[in-house]
Amino acid sequence: MDNNLKKTPLYETHLKYGAKMIDFAGFAMPVQYESILKEHEAVRKSAGLFDVSHMGEIIIEGKDSDKFINYIISNNIAKISDNQAMYSPMCYANGTTVDDLLVYKFSNEKYMLVVNASNIDKDYNWIFENKSGYNIAVKNISNEVSELALQGPKAQEILQKTTEYNLDDMKYYHFDKINLAGVNCLISRTGYTGEDGFEIFLRNDYAQSMWEKILAVGEEFGIKPAGLGARDTLRFEAGLPLYGNELSDDITPLEAGLGSFVNFEKDFIGRDALFKQKQEGLKRKIVGFEMIDNGIPRHGYDVYAQGEKIGYVTTGYLSPTLKKNIGMALISSKFANIGNEINIIVRNKPLKALVSSKNFYKKNYKK
Incomplete structure (x- = not known):
């Protein structure tokens, strides 16, 4: 592995736990420990702990x-209170996506943006380029902060064993110190798996x-x-987008099916293009699909219908x-209606699939 990769503070711990490490967005990150399947099932049935x-x-x-x-995000933060978080795309003037992120509101005068690893420098520069005329200070604290994600139906029971704070009081997309x-x-009731x-x-x-x-405290629960x-198979089953896949500097939030996070009642960068x-x-949109013929679809495979690439x-x-x-x-x-037959090109062979909802798995959030 490239020795120039950035390492999180848990790098040596991952090696101790037998992780297989990969290059992800310039970081040496664990792709799996025991197996992707077993870790996926643990999160669906009990809990999993991720280094993010x-x-x-x-x-x-x-x-x-x-x-x-x-002004820089498409969602409307006027709708959230202190100690609440909000998901939003952040767009270029042409409506395509700089990034999708979480906004944490401490007060009207202090926020934290949690952004994708591959976009940290790009986002920081974009924010800096657009802050002229606003009385704000911008600080990138990414190198000072670690983030863990505890996800799954047993997450609350496990975390409760480490604190006197009553986690029942923390609602979905809220946070507290x-x-x-x-x-x-700082703990938030958020995640990227479709589970609480x-x-x-x-x-x-x-x-x-x-x-x-x-x-240690989660061992009895099967963590x-x-x-x-x-993390990728879990978010995908729950229909959650990944920047670089379902969102990019070539894809708008509307094409990605994220119209509910675009508020046209206010001005923001990209509003006119999106409107x-x-x-x-x-002209195009992100859809779900289920294979009829036997084959596994992969990122980047071509999709055809009626003899043309679509x-x-x-x-x-x-x-x-x-x-x-x-x-x-x-x-x-024009081919995006649920039930339409499409062809996925797998190893140069067209395999039949049907367009479906993107929500393959019912999310189990505690609202």
Whole structure:
């Protein structure tokens, strides 16, 4: 493995647990420990613990913070209160996607953006380029903060064993600063798996002890350390987009089916382009599909219908939960109706598939 890769504070711990390491967005990250399938099943049935310290954290503070963030994201942060988080795309002027991110609101004058690892520098530069005229300070704290994600139906029971804070009081997409196992952390009821769970932000020097503590108290519940392989199969089954697959600087939030996170009642970068796209109708969109013929679809495979190329697969797997070959694809809108037959080109052979909902798995969030 490339020695120039960035390492999270848990790198040595991953090696101790037998992780298979890969290059992900310039970081040496665990793709799996025991197996992707077993880690996936642990999260669906009990709990899994992920190191997501490669994600970026950017603090925005100052008296114009709320105005500025509402200008750079498509969702409307006026709809959330202090200690609440919000998901949103962030767009270029042409409507395509800079990134999709979470906004954590501490107050009208202080926010944290949690951004994708592959986009940290790009996002920071984009924010910096657009902050002229706003009374704000921007700080990239990504290298100072570790992030763990505890996900699964047993996540609350496990985490409760480390704190006196009543986790029943923490609603979905809310957060608080609480003491976990003697360490001050920021905890949010968020995740990327389709299950209930928590994301834990803490100082780098406490990451290893927190990892070990959560795995120890979770042992009786069947917790497993989980890698990025299971994180991808879990988010995919739940119909959640991955930047670089279902979203990119070539794909708009509307094409990705994220129209509910685009608020046209306010001004934001990309609004005019997206409004025009909505008015004119989408020429292409992200759809789900299920294979009829036997073959596993993979990212980048071509999609055909009626003898013409209509798009490409953005994500595809043999679903560990559903035991079916399923995928998501960006295709021409005229073929996007549920039930339409399409062909996925697998090893130069056209294999039949049917367009389906992207929500392959019913999400189990605690609302």
